[in-house]
Amino acid sequence: MNLHTDIKTDPLHSPIHYTDHILLLGSCFADEIGSLLDFYRFRVSVNPFGTLYNPASVISALERLASRQEFTTEDLVENQGIYATFFHHSDYADTDPDRFLSNANTSLRDSADFFQKANTVIITLGTARIYRHIEKDIIVSNCRKMPASLFRQELLDVTRIVGMLKDFICRFPDKKYILTVSPVRHLKDGAHGNQISKAILLLAVEKLCESFADAAKGKPLIYYFPAYEIMMDELRDYRFYADDMLHPSPLAVRYIFERFRENCIAPQDYPLMQRVENLEKRLRHKPLFPDSDSSKSFREKLLRDEESLEKEYPCLSRRTLPDRNNRP
8 A cells, every 4th residue: 555654753773573572552453453463473462451541551451460460359340240350351251250260360370471571562552531440449441331420530641651651661671662652533532532632642652752762771662653643644534444433444554554564573574474474365265165175285285384384483473363354
């Protein structure tokens, strides 16, 4: 897709390689980018507690991964027979509380192990607005469809966002951090409210990057990738929006990912990405007559080619995320 490039982006000083372990946290745009990295068989872990929208919830998830603090019955909340916690997305709920806790803590342990190995953390911030459970006095990641009267809406300011992100990053300076602001619009508070929220996030990220500008002196490597600006200024046409007119369309996601690849992934890995893409396309081929000799032969050769590629590149990951449409 050839579009006029308006947004200047500088290459990441230490780009992503296939040998990296990449943790992605944040809004549904993190899910999209994570899904594409997974498609290309990078080693990724994406939103182990589900989609997160505000900086406080992202930091809460990172703290949980770093501390390995397991969920207990005290964390459980129930609504209409469905159990979860205020720290999980709706996709992680269950009708059985014991089963939910077992699954949640198994996932936590696996994700905490991945966090220890992760050398790249990608954080996508969606909104500066948070919801605080009044009685528990905690910031929630999901309101669990409970009455609005149980929560108080607040707007995080720049100083607070910078402080919580900087504190965590300074404790784990061995990782590189890629920050983005989600191009998804949050219109529950109106168009103006969305712009105010995005402006706060952009200012916070700018100040954070300034404070870690000199990576050569042992400071953590922080990089800002302008996904929000690319969507707003390069992909202005409505064909780049999904049917809800809020989320980027698959075409837009692919375009932004290409810009991400150019700026954040090591060029020497591009040929392998192309080989993986070709293999994935062949794996998705659905023969008209699957029981025919030719189809069986095609499948056998395909499996041999896959095994050969994995043997040649042991760093390749087996795909772990659900299939999405329009991949790549």
